[in-house]
Amino acid sequence: MKGSQKEPLLAVVALALVLAEDQLLWAAPTFPRGEGFYYSPVKLILLVLGYVCWVAACGWVDQDARELRLPTETWNPLMLAAGLGGLAAIWILPSFWLGFLSFAILFAAAGFSYVNLRNKKVGPDERVFSEKHLRDLLARLLRRGKKEAGQKAAGVPVRFIGRSVDQKNEDPTRVKRAQDSKGYKGAQEMVYEAVKRRATDIHLEPTREEMSVRIRIDGILVAATPFSRAMGDAVINIFKVLSNMDIAEKRKPQDGSFSAQVEDRLADFRVATAGSVAGEKMVMRILDKSQQIVDLTQLGMRDKMREQIHGLVTQPHGMLIVCGPTGAGKSTTLYAGLNEIDRFQLNIITVENPVEYQLTHVTQIEINPKAGKTFASELRSILRQDPDVIMIGEIRDQETAEIACQAAQTGHMVFSTLHANDTVTAIGRLIDLGVQPFMVASALSAVLGQRLVRLLCPQCKVKYKPNPDLLRKANLPAEKIKFFYRPPDEADAEDVAEDEDGQRPSTCEHCGGTGYFRRTGIFELLIVTDKIRELIRENPNLSAIRQEAVKSGMRFLYEDGLRQVLEGHTSIQELLRVTK
Numbered sequence: 001m002k003g004s005q006k007e008p009l010l011a012v013v014a015l016a017l018v019l020a021e022d023q024l025l026w027a028a029p030t031f032p033r034g035e036g037f038y039y040s041p042v043k044l045i046l047l048v049l050g051y052v053c054w055v056a057a058c059g060w061v062d063q064d065a066r067e068l069r070l071p072t073e074t075w076n077p078l079m080l081a082a083g084l085g086g087l088a089a090i091w092i093l094p095s096f097w098l099g100f101l102s103f104a105i106l107f108a109a110a111g112f113s114y115v116n117l118r119n120k121k122v123g124p125d126e127r128v129f130s131e132k133h134l135r136d137l138l139a140r141l142l143r144r145g146k147k148e149a150g151q152k153a154a155g156v157p158v159r160f161i162g163r164s165v166d167q168k169n170e171d172p173t174r175v176k177r178a179q180d181s182k183g184y185k186g187a188q189e190m191v192y193e194a195v196k197r198r199a200t201d202i203h204l205e206p207t208r209e210e211m212s213v214r215i216r217i218d219g220i221l222v223a224a225t226p227f228s229r230a231m232g233d234a235v236i237n238i239f240k241v242l243s244n245m246d247i248a249e250k251r252k253p254q255d256g257s258f259s260a261q262v263e264d265r266l267a268d269f270r271v272a273t274a275g276s277v278a279g280e281k282m283v284m285r286i287l288d289k290s291q292q293i294v295d296l297t298q299l300g301m302r303d304k305m306r307e308q309i310h311g312l313v314t315q316p317h318g319m320l321i322v323c324g325p326t327g328a329g330k331s332t333t334l335y336a337g338l339n340e341i342d343r344f345q346l347n348i349i350t351v352e353n354p355v356e357y358q359l360t361h362v363t364q365i366e367i368n369p370k371a372g373k374t375f376a377s378e379l380r381s382i383l384r385q386d387p388d389v390i391m392i393g394e395i396r397d398q399e400t401a402e403i404a405c406q407a408a409q410t411g412h413m414v415f416s417t418l419h420a421n422d423t424v425t426a427i428g429r430l431i432d433l434g435v436q437p438f439m440v441a442s443a444l445s446a447v448l449g450q451r452l453v454r455l456l457c458p459q460c461k462v463k464y465k466p467n468p469d470l471l472r473k474a475n476l477p478a479e480k481i482k483f484f485y486r487p488p489d490e491a492d493a494e495d496v497a498e499d500e501d502g503q504r505p506s507t508c509e510h511c512g513g514t515g516y517f518r519r520t521g522i523f524e525l526l527i528v529t530d531k532i533r534e535l536i537r538e539n540p541n542l543s544a545i546r547q548e549a550v551k552s553g554m555r556f557l558y559e560d561g562l563r564q565v566l567e568g569h570t571s572i573q574e575l576l577r578v579t580k
Contacts (some may be wrong), residue, residue: 043096048551050103054083054265057111064118065207075114075256079125082110084138130513134203156188160242161259174258178241183234184229190235191269193224195262197512200286204236206279211235217512218454219327229279236273236282243271251275267291270354271363292357296336298518302563308525309448313415316388318445319408321395323418323426328453331356332419334343334391337415338362344378347386351378352393368392375400383407392416398434405435408443423526424546431540441528441536449524451557451578453570454516461485461515465574472564472571486571487515520569522578526554 058079065072086103094100112129119127127133162174178184188215196203199215206212211232213224227235240247243256243339255272268287275278293299296306312320320337322330336359338348344362350359353367353375365382367373375392380389383403394417395401408414422425426447431438463485466477488508511517526549528536535545561575 013269014105043100044428047090051083051099052084052178053342054079054107055088055106056324058083060396061111061114065114069113070118075291076111079114082106092104094486117168131239138243145352150402156185156192157263158188159261160188161261161386162242162285163245163259174242174244178238181234181238181241183227183231183238186231187238189226189236190264191260193266195260195267195288198291198518201285202286204232204284206232206276206281206283212417217508217514218516219452220514221515222456235280236280239269239282239284240273241270243269245271245273278301289357293332293336294339295448299333299336299523300564301523301554302560305523305525307335307526312446312527313340313413315413315445317411317413319404319414319416319419319443319445320446320448321416321430322448322450323420323423323429324450325419325421327452328450329519330450331393333448333450334415334417334430335359337525338389338391341389347390348389349385349387351375351382376403379403381410387412389413395430395433398464399436401430401433402439405439405443408445410438414443420449423449423524423554424542424549427526427536427545428540428542437538439539441533444528444536447526449526449557450521451561452519453522453561453564453574454577455518455520456485456487456571457508457515457517457571458513459510460488461568471574476562481566482567485568486573489515517572520564522557522564522575524555524557524560527552 006460017242030510058076061075061398064070065075081108086099086106089106090096091100093102112476115129159177160175161169162178163169178187180299184191185283192203194215197215197217199217199459200219201216203214203216203221204211205214206229208229209230211227213226213232214221215224216222226232237247239258240254240256242258245254245256250273253272253274255267255270257270259266266289268284268289270287271282272284272531273282275281296309299306300307303378323385324330331352338350338359343359347363349363351363351365351367355364356366363382363385364451365373365378367375367378375394377394378391379390379400380403390404390407392404392414395404400468404414404416418426418429420429424447426449427440427444430444431437463483466481466484467523467563471481506560508515526532529548530551532545532548532552535541535548558575558579561570561579564570565575
């Protein structure tokens with residue numbers, strides 16, 4: 001709580017101490033008092049501890065409610081009234097212990113009412129006083145107690161490497177400077193936790209009191225152990241040193257990279273900073289090579305679609321576009337497609353921003369707009385390098401799109417990505433960029449749309465009978481669907497008729513209580529047939545193209561996702577989340 005809020009509370013408790021002096025006597029009051037303690041030390045300590053806990057809880061509720069957009073005008077007065085009522089009970093009631101019990105009950109009732117409400121609005125990893133939260137808290141206290149007792153703490157199995165992603169040799173001075181800095185151990189522990197929990201990104205976000213830490217697991221941001229503000233700023237400086245950034249510059253955006261050996265795995269980290277009102281924010285992308293997908297069979301495609309994609313990527317010329325929003329796994333699909341090609345007999349060149357994973361026997365070029373290296377300029381140069389296959393990280397402008405189409409028409413196989421919601425919209429997006437419809441029709445071979453859905457944890461997923469109304473909305477035969485699966489904490493009265501056993505398992509250690517573990521793709525493949533080419537060339541009508549694609553056998557993203565739901569791999573709620 002702010003200082004202006006604490007001063008009235010201090011005055012109130014001082015008055016309460018004076019008025020409650022008879023409650024705090026060592027024995028029955030007698031006048032004049034003789035030798036001995038005027039107050040009972042035990043009772044006084046309990047009263048002070050209770051007051052400190054109440055003030056701290058009021059401050060936490062105020063801040064937490066603001067962050068979660070809960071009504072502070074309700075919870076702040078309630079918490080204040082609970083504490084004042086408890087102090088009044090200590091003063092009024094004839095027994096100190098009865099009054100202190102009343103104080104504890106009022107304080108706990110208000111506090112746990114708020115906790116119950118806020119836990120319903122946050123994810124499992126952000127809940128307080130849950131089994132997982134208490135277990136983690138106990139583990140931290142035990143570790144701290146061991147350190148304070150003089151026991152040597154086990155070293156964190158993380159070794160930072162002062163080397164950028166595009167460098168071969170390590171710069172030991174970076175690591176030396178980082179090791180000598182405050183917060184080095186905390187930086188190691190944070191990175192270790194993120195890698196062990198399969199995180200893809202780490203967010204360090206400053207607030208007035210602390211440096212909050214969030215990690216992205218399976219596409220969802222979850223809270224991790226925060227740092228104090230001073231420690232958090234020190235940790236950010238450590239990563240800036242490792243990434244060869246200017247630690248004195250805290251307002252302008254900067255970017256860099258470093259590597260780390262985590263147990264037996266080598267991970268690369270791409271780091272970006274930005275100045276904010278509260279301070280400097282940092283985001284680190286984790287490129288864990290052990291998690292890299294190198295095969296089409298690992299993407300989650302149907303067998304027929306996988307064969308179609310294999311045929312498309314191995315054809316001698318044409319253009320395959322993968323579309324979807326940011327974080328849909330488009331680049332991963334392209335990498336898996338490149339691995340289907342004979343890289344010994346063909347000359348494969350990629351133009352990326354940035355190069356995320358190194359591929360053997362592939363020439364990979366990273367663009368740098370500041371140095372004048374753009375997608376378009378690099379494409380012009382690599383067309384003189386006798387390429388067989390060209391991968392373009394992303395089509396962003398008219399010039400890049402036109403060069404890609406020309407390359408596909410002149411005997412090259414071109415792969416690229418495009419930001420579009422579905423396959424038909426991607427065709428419209430190419431035309432909107434300024435590419436002539438006849439060029440799109442001649443060059444384009446297929447468009448693959450995709451999303452990533454989280455897979456249900458195999459150890460804690462719960463079988464349930466779906467509500468018939470939900471099945472009708474999903475165009476599924478209610479009489480043929482016996483059950484679906486869901487996470488243990490995702491029951492909804494509208495969607496679930498009843499659980500099979502009526503019980504919920506405790507927090508799962510395999511998935512960390514989220515109910516999901518890893519992700520898979522759902523896909524929508526539009527193959528450009530002769531009829532679709534005519535529609536694109538003559539009069540690009542997206543509705544007519546969509547109807548013709550469906551006649552040719554295209555399944556929409558939602559339909560492909562229902563396959564994963566019916567097979568028990570994901571939940572209907574997760575499918576609706578990613579396809580809405």
